[in-house]
Amino acid sequence: MAHVDPDAEAVGVPESDLAVARAANPRPIEAVAADLGLAPADIEPRGDGIAKLTQEAVRSATADAAAAAGTTVLVTGMTPTPKGEGKTVTTVGLGQALSALGESTAVAVREPSLGPIFGIKGGAAGGGYSQVLPMEAINLHFTGDIHALTAAHNLISAALDNHLHQGNDADVDVRRVDWPRALDVNDRALRETVVGLGGSAHGVPRENEFVITAASELMAALGLAADLADLKARIGRIVLAETADGDPVTPADLGVTGAVAALLRDAFRPNLVQTNEGVPALVHGGPFANIAHGTNTLVADRVGASLADYLVTEAGFGADLGAEKFADIVAREGIVPDVAVVVATVRGAKRHGLEMWPADFDALAEPDPDAVRAGVANVRRHVEIVESFGIPAVVAINVFPDDTEAELAAIESTLDDAGIAVARSTAYMAGSDGALDLAELVRERAGTGAYAPLYDLDAPLREKCETVAREVYGADGVEYVDGAAADLDRIEEWGHGGLPVCLSKTPYSLSDDPSLTGVPEGWTLTVREASVSAGAGFVVVKTADVMTMPGLPAEPAAEGIDIDADGDVSGLF
């Protein structure tokens, strides 16, 4: 059985992401900025190879929405395994390939969160010959945006508990506080806590949870804000708690909107770095893809689409989650994908063909073209989801070094037979050279559709949920349990019924049950809880408990990370 790439040694399967990063010869960030038409005065350097756009440059690039005339490419994927199918690698590789074809291109991806980096080995900045640089700095604090969000989040928390302590003029019901504290760490011991202990000098005792900062509503609000004024308005309307009468309590009620926004002043400005081939990359924001919309900031997308001819951006998990939210939430704010790439893998397809859950990665490494072929049904369904929004789709097969030709051909031929555009990508192993076919396909298909969101905003919240459940997830209907219907009623009473819905669901199945592989049919979506993220601008609808504070494993990645006397960090990848 022939392996895909007999020249892998010659092309160079990278020894490690770190080796590629260290071997790269980055351009001065001013030169990268110049590719986007940005002058040195338009950026503020933030360390070697890193800059933030100035407030003026951001405003200038985003002032005219019509100026965001570049082609927007959204990278999404099939139903993934827990290890992911390589959307970021494909995003970066595709960006590099479009650039190699002579197109002015910007890549936009999310910022990595420190918690998972020290938990389960792995950063979130692509990999191999398709990664963003400087890898170490991006993974360790970067420009401090996530830390700024942590500080801003916890200022609200402190103001809320101070309000309780100082007399509770707003009559906040301490049993109905829905604002956690936040830290960028994997720390299960903070999931459920009691704060305010120690007597009357030390606050009011109450239950309180901590979330990882990426799960903070502030992250989502930052991610969708059009400008600083809009950010401030979003912060002011976040629902933190309820009064004894059931009315919402907001940061505006606490008088801290301006202070919180001030803490996010610089975090709002996109970060500019480059890929390992020197293509401009905007790395900015990092909201969850279940309780939030799961893509980099709107402002980064707007800057990229305004300053480059092609913007390649990414949304989390499969098309049922990331692409649906992009189309129904983000695109309404003004960034509409002209084409989408659905990333598929041999491993991912095989898992569906084998109807396997949980994923057994040793078993998935065994070649099985028939299982792969059967699993392509899942890929096809994700293509249909994307196209149901009027967005043309292309499938990228993200090739792993050990994939067999028979398995790759199984995906390709099955999609070909269905009339779906497909290209292999070896961007991990070969950078832009590995994604040229994909880039050609993307250019051909871009702009051939007519985008429309799935539902009207003035529909009732339950109707919106049902539309997503039926038309995206393939459910027969929706069942509301545990007070979820009452939650939705209350949100409508508060006047937030006109927001889009953001459904939180397992990413490992199109259904709400991760053991249902392929394209599940004959099932009903169970909705358990709903809450309004009024600052972010959507209603979160939960179908299961969502882990908003991860834990560390028995052997955390932190144990393998080190720094030497010269400041060189090892073990990050």
Next chain:
Amino acid sequence: MAHVDPDAEAVGVPESDLAVARAANPRPIEAVAADLGLAPADIEPRGDGIAKLTQEAVRSATADAAAAAGTTVLVTGMTPTPKGEGKTVTTVGLGQALSALGESTAVAVREPSLGPIFGIKGGAAGGGYSQVLPMEAINLHFTGDIHALTAAHNLISAALDNHLHQGNDADVDVRRVDWPRALDVNDRALRETVVGLGGSAHGVPRENEFVITAASELMAALGLAADLADLKARIGRIVLAETADGDPVTPADLGVTGAVAALLRDAFRPNLVQTNEGVPALVHGGPFANIAHGTNTLVADRVGASLADYLVTEAGFGADLGAEKFADIVAREGIVPDVAVVVATVRGAKRHGLEMWPADFDALAEPDPDAVRAGVANVRRHVEIVESFGIPAVVAINVFPDDTEAELAAIESTLDDAGIAVARSTAYMAGSDGALDLAELVRERAGTGAYAPLYDLDAPLREKCETVAREVYGADGVEYVDGAAADLDRIEEWGHGGLPVCLSKTPYSLSDDPSLTGVPEGWTLTVREASVSAGAGFVVVKTADVMTMPGLPAEPAAEGIDIDADGDVSGLF
């Protein structure tokens, strides 16, 4: 009664610190660096007017301890009122005045902490015409050092709770965990918490406190580390908890030393900014002055003293706390003050003359030269403390706009009569022009002493405590209560008896009772608790509960802070 400065209107009592900051015309940071002999390649810009020294530049400047040949000026003070007597303003103003006299000068001060900024109005970057710039950025995240410390601190916390959760191989006694969590916020509700609730999937329940990040031992360890290798070694030996057998548990035991050090890689590098007159300022680190040593980082001092002829640095609270710790802890690491400035004020002296506690600032505004004259005894005692270390002292009277000439003369003449060098400083109102006399005095007196620490490190811990109590605080002796003696015994058993002691005591009296003003006599120091900060490199000896997590007041400063659509922040000062 004539006010001090009839030309105040003309010189310009500043409308606000912000007004001065906005009116300043900062030099390019590369030009500021050039004053220190640093090339553009020796610094990494971090936003307008802000840079971090590169790792190479730090190493080069600190490689040869003997090269730190510049004159080191330590700014300390009398026993302060809760509003402070203006040490940072005097530090910055003196640095500007030395520069105006033609001396190559660097100023070194601590980084402001976000918590207090949003709590009680006020930053920590000097003020008026003697402040460091850019004020807004320095007060809002700056270069992220404190956020990096927060992340590093909480990674240790997460690793410790994960260790408990994963089987507790080290046999940690959950009742004897002495490692808090940390956040840079004023949040009393986090002082006492219970974590690990929610069942067996969510960690082991235990009591846990949060401290403000400035109070983290990591802040102190960073502040005293000579280089990255030393920092790593310090992190590895922090005592986090005890085993069931009473042995210490450290980050090295948890296997996370390298990861924690990696998170502090950039935080270790000093930040370069400038004063409002363009003098180089190293703003770096910010440990407490009670449970820690209360001055900016050693590495910033070493860089400053190596690259400039004069380094002006500052230590917290009065000479009994900041200067004692500087002389007994910091100076042993290689930075020895050649001269010290004791900052005194009319208000501060008056409080002692009136034997007033708590401080009534309205009453202190009433002119009372006799009370001021009586209170100078406190100033004289602080001069004696400084000189007991062989460090020549100069008193700076930090002049406030409403001080009367009679009161200022009362301080001056009383000190003159005692043969103590004294100069007025109007650095707040007049910048360098207001501190020229002080600068002349400092130049004259520098290097005329012979430094020696107060005690030998091989003395028993109790002897060290008693030496500080008698010879610095003026106590008759020391009483150990509440198990403090047993604490010290255990620390010696663990092998940490050779460390210096870091006494935590009220700053508002030379004694351990804030109501005892002037120069208290006939009292005994009560020691209540001791713990080892083995990573910082000292034994903390507490004479009272220390507030390591402040709270917000009824009307937090946060409510007055705002940002406009252009990103301009108001209300910070």
